[in-house]
Amino acid sequence: MDERQQRGEVAHPLDVSVLIAARDEEELLPGALASVRHWAGEVVVVLDPRSCDRTREVAAAGGAVVLEHPFVDSSTQLAWGVEQCRYDWVFILDADERADARVGVACARVLANPRCAAYRLRRRNLAFGRVLQFGDWGGDRVVRLLHRRQGKLAGGMHWRVEAARIGRLAGWIEHHTLRSLPQYLPKLEHYATLGAQQLLAAGRRGGLGVGVLRGAWRFCRAYLVRLGFLDGQAGLLVALLGAWGTFLKWALLYELQGRRGGAGQAPEAPVPPGGAWR
Known part of the structure; x- marks a missing residue:
């Protein structure tokens, strides 16, 4: 591992699309965009047309491709977004989530030698500013990186990734789910x-x-x-x-x-x- 990888950096943007579905997320979206900007080949924000704040402007200012699609449920919204992405490898992120710096390096390793159709990583859930280690939200792992020709989204409201083989991805996602x-x-x-x-x-x-x-x-x-x-x-x-x-x-x-x-x-x-x- 070279010095750049040790710092959690990649040499150039990856052939990975980061996908974010959003509605009224002008406050949290900048943090999500900043956490992937240094390694994502593109960022696609699928906007719910009912959004009333400046989410569209914030996403565009952050360099994202902004697309609008009527909301049915979470899995339908994301599945549509996956098909609009430029690259076959897609990393899904919520607006209230932040990708750890090591996620980009981990994705680069997957692209260099893909062994699975999808990958899961740790998610650190925060409540009132505290990282939860126990309870229903402790020890959380979520599937977020998938090859769109080998995996699919399902589940309706509580979406999930279905794939024949799911591997592990280094790094984690920080989830600011319960702020107040x-x-x-x-x-x-x-x-x-x-x-x-x-x-x-x-x-x-x-x-x-x-x-x-x-x-x-x-x-x-x-x-x-x-x-x-x-x-x-x-x-x-x-x-x-x-x-x-x-x-x-x-x-x-x-x-x-x-x-x-x-x-x-x-x-x-x-x-x-x-x-x-x-």
Whole structure:
């Protein structure tokens, strides 16, 4: 390894497209762009047309190719974006994420000797400025680098990469997912509503009792089984928020069942002010 690689640098931009799907992300997007600018062959930002802030201008000023596409769900948005990219190797990043400096060198090694169709790396989730080591958000690994002809995106709201063989990528992603309660609570409600709608469409049945039990288990798993208490107050808050989101999803399903029985319409999920679900 030469001195440049030891510093986490690459000699020239790689034949890798970095893909970011965004809506109302003018505050966080610059950090994401800066974290990949030194090694990405191109950066493509797929913009939700409902975006109301300066995300488009910020992305363009940061050197990104800005494309607009109607939002259906996360996997559909990203799958469309993957097909618009210049290169076959695509690295997916969220606007509230930052790629570690070593990720570029790791991608260069993959391109020099690709052994898998996709690669996963560590993700360090931050809550209230603290890196979480335990609980549901500790030890997180996500698939982000894929060859678009050998892997595909699926999963709807909670997107995932499907590939025959998935390897490991050095470095990590830093995820600024929970910065404050006012920022996070609308997001929690948004995805609880989407989750309830998906459960209803799948024919699942819910009730308040089910919500209480599932929420209680979610808390116990995160805080006790997965040692979330070792993350201090941040670990406690994350476990409580996870439990509340789980309860809310099943309570909303119960409400939607009643509306369906009364020929009512399912409500549209409230939209959070930017950001993507963790």
